[in-house]
Amino acid sequence: xxxxxxxxxxxxxxxxxxxxxxxxxxxxxxxxxxxxxxxxxxxxxxxxxxxxxxxxxxxxxxxxxxxxxxxxxxxxxxxxxxxxxxxxxxxxxxxxxxxxxxxxxxxxxxxxxx
Amino acid sequence: xxxxxxxxxxxxxxxxxxxxxxxxxxxxxxxxxxxxxxxxxxxxxxxxxxxxxxxxxxxxxxxxxxxxxxxxxxxxxxxxxxxxxxxxxxxxxxxxxxxxxxxxxxxxxxx
Numbered sequence: 001x002x003x004x005x006x007x008x009x010x011x012x013x014x015x016x017x018x019x020x021x022x023x024x025x026x027x028x029x030x031x032x033x034x035x036x037x038x039x040x041x042x043x044x045x046x047x048x049x050x051x052x053x054x055x056x057x058x059x060x061x062x063x064x065x066x067x068x069x070x071x072x073x074x075x076x077x078x079x080x081x082x083x084x085x086x087x088x089x090x091x092x093x094x095x096x097x098x099x100x101x102x103x104x105x106x107x108x109x110x111x112x113x114x
Numbered sequence: 115x116x117x118x119x120x121x122x123x124x125x126x127x128x129x130x131x132x133x134x135x136x137x138x139x140x141x142x143x144x145x146x147x148x149x150x151x152x153x154x155x156x157x158x159x160x161x162x163x164x165x166x167x168x169x170x171x172x173x174x175x176x177x178x179x180x181x182x183x184x185x186x187x188x189x190x191x192x193x194x195x196x197x198x199x200x201x202x203x204x205x206x207x208x209x210x211x212x213x214x215x216x217x218x219x220x221x222x223x224x225x
């Protein structure tokens with residue numbers, strides 16, 4: 001099946017720094033990728049839709065200047081958490097898939113902001 | 115506003131028995147439903163799906179039932195195996211491919 005990777009798998013950073021998370025589709029091309037975040041014992045919440053070659057579309061309540069998304073190629077999307085604060089600590093997951101029926105998820109990135 | 119709800123946070127079942135996971139939704143625009151399985155520190159993996167034009171879809175040990183009038187779907191796992199122990203997410207989609215997830219149900223299969 002299709003494989004989606006994320007890097008890094010976990011990151012610890014100081015408050016105020018920026019963190020970049022990469023999402024790659026390894027064996028297929030994805031014009032659309034999605035970014036989710038998950039708090040403990042809660043559902044995955046869609047943050048934004050990343051479209052190759054165009055601006056990302058953000059869900060209501062998600063600060064686009066805080067969470068910068070770049071979809072530079074058909075196999076790579078990046079999420080940058082700018083000026084991270086402890087409340088940004090979460091599990092971030094990306095997914096990719098051109099089919100409506102399925103999205104292939106990455107393994108996730110756990111971010112801890114001290 | 116949570117449009118997809120899984121009201122049972124956990125389920126414990128004996129190996130060999132049936133596991134039944136439930137999911138309710140509120141958005142009548144949803145017309146495609148999926149179940150995902152997730153292990154700790156991993157992303158969800160697709161399990162089974164159903165279109166709103168059907169009321170049942172079966173794949174091996176997994177069967178999903180859809181009751182549109184009740185806005186309810188369920189996942190049956192028969193027989194349950196130890197490897198089925200994981201978190202199961204229900205998800206729903208409308209025309210825009212975006213997925214709305216429930217909070218998940220943790221299934222523990224006892225030997």
